[in-house]
Amino acid sequence: MKYVLAVLVENKPGVLVRVAGLFARRGFNIESLAVGKTVDPAISRMTIEVEADEKTLEQVVKQLNKLINILRISNLTHEPSVNRELVMIKVKANATNRAEIQQIVETFRAKIVDVSLHSVIIEITGNEEKLEAILLLLSHYGILETVRTGKIALLRGSKVTKNGEVKENGKDVL
Amino acid sequence: MVIEALKKENVDVIFGYPGGAVLNLYDRLYDADIRHVLTRHEQAAVHAADGYARVTGRPGVVFATSGPGATNLVTGIATAYMDSVPLVLITGQVSSPLIGTDAFQEADIFGITLPITKHNYLVTEIADLPRIMKEAFYLATSGRCGPVLIDLPKDIQQAEGEFRYPKTVQIPGYNPTYDGHLGQINRAIKALARAKKPVLYVGGGVVSSGADQLLLELAERTEAPVTTTLMGLSAFPGCHPLALGMLGMHGTYWANIAVNEADLLVAIGARFDDRVTGKLNRFAQGAKIVHIDIDPAEIGKNVRVDVPIVGDVKRVLTELLKKTEAKQHPDWLARIEELKNCAPRGYCQEPDGELLPQFVIESIYRETKGEAVITTEVGQHQMWTAQYYKFKNLRSLASSGGLGTMGYGFPASLGAQLGRPEETVFCIAGDGSFQMNSQELATAVNYNIPVKVAIINNQYLGMVRQWQQIFFQRRYSSVALGKGPDFVKLAEAYGAVGLRAEKAAEVAVVLRQAMATPGPVVMDFRVRAEENVFPMVPPNCPTCEMIRGDEE
Numbered sequence: 001m002k003y004v005l006a007v008l009v010e011n012k013p014g015v016l017v018r019v020a021g022l023f024a025r026r027g028f029n030i031e032s033l034a035v036g037k038t039v040d041p042a043i044s045r046m047t048i049e050v051e052a053d054e055k056t057l058e059q060v061v062k063q064l065n066k067l068i069n070i071l072r073i074s075n076l077t078h079e080p081s082v083n084r085e086l087v088m089i090k091v092k093a094n095a096t097n098r099a100e101i102q103q104i105v106e107t108f109r110a111k112i113v114d115v116s117l118h119s120v121i122i123e124i125t126g127n128e129e130k131l132e133a134i135l136l137l138l139s140h141y142g143i144l145e146t147v148r149t150g151k152i153a154l155l156r157g158s159k160v161t162k163n164g165e166v167k168e169n170g171k172d173v174l
Numbered sequence: 175m176v177i178e179a180l181k182k183e184n185v186d187v188i189f190g191y192p193g194g195a196v197l198n199l200y201d202r203l204y205d206a207d208i209r210h211v212l213t214r215h216e217q218a219a220v221h222a223a224d225g226y227a228r229v230t231g232r233p234g235v236v237f238a239t240s241g242p243g244a245t246n247l248v249t250g251i252a253t254a255y256m257d258s259v260p261l262v263l264i265t266g267q268v269s270s271p272l273i274g275t276d277a278f279q280e281a282d283i284f285g286i287t288l289p290i291t292k293h294n295y296l297v298t299e300i301a302d303l304p305r306i307m308k309e310a311f312y313l314a315t316s317g318r319c320g321p322v323l324i325d326l327p328k329d330i331q332q333a334e335g336e337f338r339y340p341k342t343v344q345i346p347g348y349n350p351t352y353d354g355h356l357g358q359i360n361r362a363i364k365a366l367a368r369a370k371k372p373v374l375y376v377g378g379g380v381v382s383s384g385a386d387q388l389l390l391e392l393a394e395r396t397e398a399p400v401t402t403t404l405m406g407l408s409a410f411p412g413c414h415p416l417a418l419g420m421l422g423m424h425g426t427y428w429a430n431i432a433v434n435e436a437d438l439l440v441a442i443g444a445r446f447d448d449r450v451t452g453k454l455n456r457f458a459q460g461a462k463i464v465h466i467d468i469d470p471a472e473i474g475k476n477v478r479v480d481v482p483i484v485g486d487v488k489r490v491l492t493e494l495l496k497k498t499e500a501k502q503h504p505d506w507l508a509r510i511e512e513l514k515n516c517a518p519r520g521y522c523q524e525p526d527g528e529l530l531p532q533f534v535i536e537s538i539y540r541e542t543k544g545e546a547v548i549t550t551e552v553g554q555h556q557m558w559t560a561q562y563y564k565f566k567n568l569r570s571l572a573s574s575g576g577l578g579t580m581g582y583g584f585p586a587s588l589g590a591q592l593g594r595p596e597e598t599v600f601c602i603a604g605d606g607s608f609q610m611n612s613q614e615l616a617t618a619v620n621y622n623i624p625v626k627v628a629i630i631n632n633q634y635l636g637m638v639r640q641w642q643q644i645f646f647q648r649r650y651s652s653v654a655l656g657k658g659p660d661f662v663k664l665a666e667a668y669g670a671v672g673l674r675a676e677k678a679a680e681v682a683v684v685l686r687q688a689m690a691t692p693g694p695v696v697m698d699f700r701v702r703a704e705e706n707v708f709p710m711v712p713p714n715c716p717t718c719e720m721i722r723g724d725e726e
Contacts, residue, residue: 009347010346010347013296013298014284014285014288014296017285017288018288021288021289022289025289055474058474059471059475062470062471062475063471065470065471066469066471067347068292068293068313068345068347068348069347070347071346071347
């Protein structure tokens with residue numbers, strides 16, 4: 001099944017290579033990986049989506065923990081959390097069907113961010129189900145290109161991790 | 175700055191090889207009172223540092239230049255990584271502005287060694303250097319030990335900076351667990367109390383933790399027989415009545431059967447390697463498994479574990495022994511005695527027959543009374559050493575286990591001898607693997623490092639030949655080494671002493687002569703060419719299904 005891990009790492013050169021290399025050489029599959037700074041610029045947060053069975057996931061987490069630059073790993077899979085991914089989709093469009101596409105975009109609360117004579121670019125944020133639904137629908141018009149950010153996730157409510165231990169200078173960094 | 179840090183870490187010897195990108199480092203070394211041993215190949219420098227580390231427990235330190243100097247370290251680093259040996263490696267790098275431009279002797283050693291180091295660094299600011307040095311030694315020697323590499327660009331070596339060596343390290347992402355979970359330890363105590371057929375399965379973790387005495391006490395108090403991995407051989411006296419010897423692919427018959435029949439298997443500082451377990455789902459099927467290891471990732475990696483204990487072996491055993499009750503297992507020990515009695519005798523040396531490799535190794539054991547420090551290369555001779563040399567003392571064996579690196583043993587013996595100058599150091603080698611680093615005879619002679627190299631010379635890459643014989647119908651493909659060099663003359667050419675034995679009666683004479691010689695000695699033992707290592711568990715078979723060797 002798919003698991004979502006939130007991984008806090010030191011923002012140092014080579015960290016991404018360490019993580020990606022670990023997945024590659026131990027035969028773990030990355031479904032998606034998104035990375036960016038936290039409010040503390042010394043710490044970055046990765047959201048890694050992993051396709052694995054439970055035993056493999058345990059190894060993934062344990063092996064990741066051995067990397068010196070990794071600070072904390074939280075498994076958000078079974079926690080109430082908000083999962084989002086941003087996708088930009090370039091779709092074939094012309095004067096006759098542009099309005100129809102516009103309707104789909106509104107229904108999905110997506111946005112048209114670029115229009116040309118023969119295409120539009122649609123920006124949409126959501127969970128996997130929603131994204132798959134709109135992609136399926138738009139494929140009817142001909143999808144020219146897509147780009148995805150990879151999944152990012154945050155726990156719901158005020159808690160930051162299971163035991164809320166991750167704090168830097170008194171403020172939460174997750 | 176590097177030299178200052180090494181002094182702070184009480185480093186007494188560096189193994190290395192200079193070059194363009196470490197000129198500044200070596201210039202500083204010129205005035206320092208730290209010994210530097212110049213090997214004849216960078217690979218030998220790492221192996222020597224590794225041998226030094228394994229027999230002393232102190233981290234081995236290596237210098238090498240950028241590019242080829244650094245890449246020549248790779249095999250040695252991987253060897254140390256697989257066997258959790260503490261090393262600190264410092265490589266020169268081209269100047270920071272040149273990095274990434276394919277400059278002369280530039281190689282991305284940081285990238286290359288990412289998967290084979292515990293951690294590595296590329297220094298970008300001189301101000302970071304003291305902290306990085308401190309962290310490197312701390313990381314290498316704490317938790318599960320391992321090699322740490324520091325890549326040091328030339329301009330950083332030239333830079334001046336204030337040297338303030340930190341007293342402590344702060345690495346937020348690194349907190350090894352040393353104390354075992356008390357609840358789990360109590361479960362282990364209960365399991366030991368309940369067990370009728372316990373076996374202790376001991377690995378290198380007991381060696382690196384220095385827990386041999388605690389292990390001895392645990393074994394004797396619970397009357398539990400002890401089997402060790404190759405890495406764990408020196409953790410338990412080989413001639414102790416509870417010693418089963420090594421287990422696994424070339425383990426003893428009785429050790430493998432005992433593990434198969436056990437109702438409790440206590441794995442201590444071991445990692446259920448495929449050479450140990452054979453076919454995984456048939457390994458120790460009837461046993462409850464207790465696993466003690468400092469690396470949480472090892473627990474449950476290969477086998478299901480009933481009682482997981484993450485912690486330092488020494489601390490966990492200390493805690494465990496507080497409440498472990500004495501037990502007797504007369505029936506179980508009788509069963510093991512029975513197994514020992516029905517196992518075939520390993521070899522039979524005819525006085526006038528061809529010299530047998532097992533006899534040579536058993537003779538080394540006899541002549542050194544099991545007290546020598548032994549290093550081995552990799553192959554048949556390594557397995558025979560594990561079978562016939564009964565190790566008495568902790569840290570008396572250095573052998574490449576996980577990676578199985580041919581060419582390891584001879585340079586490792588040089589490091590081992592420098593680490594333990596008072597002791598007799600033997601390198602038991604094959605004629606194949608010795609030739610992978612035989613150039614180090616020059617180092618041995620140059621520094622008068624009095625190691626005794628015993629070449630078990632069968633003129634074959636023996637282990638590969640054995641597999642070709644058994645699994646490929648004797649189609650010997652590229653395993654014959656032919657006559658090879660005259661090892662006696664080779665030794666003499668370098669200025670060492672060369673000796674040869676071809677008959678059983680000559681073996682003890684040669685060994686005594688070697689031990690009486692103050693400098694390095696190479697002994698060429700001309701043994702039977704097609705002798706095989708038995709017992710043998712064919713790959714992917716359960717370990718109870720051994721080719722015993724008496725069926726032939």
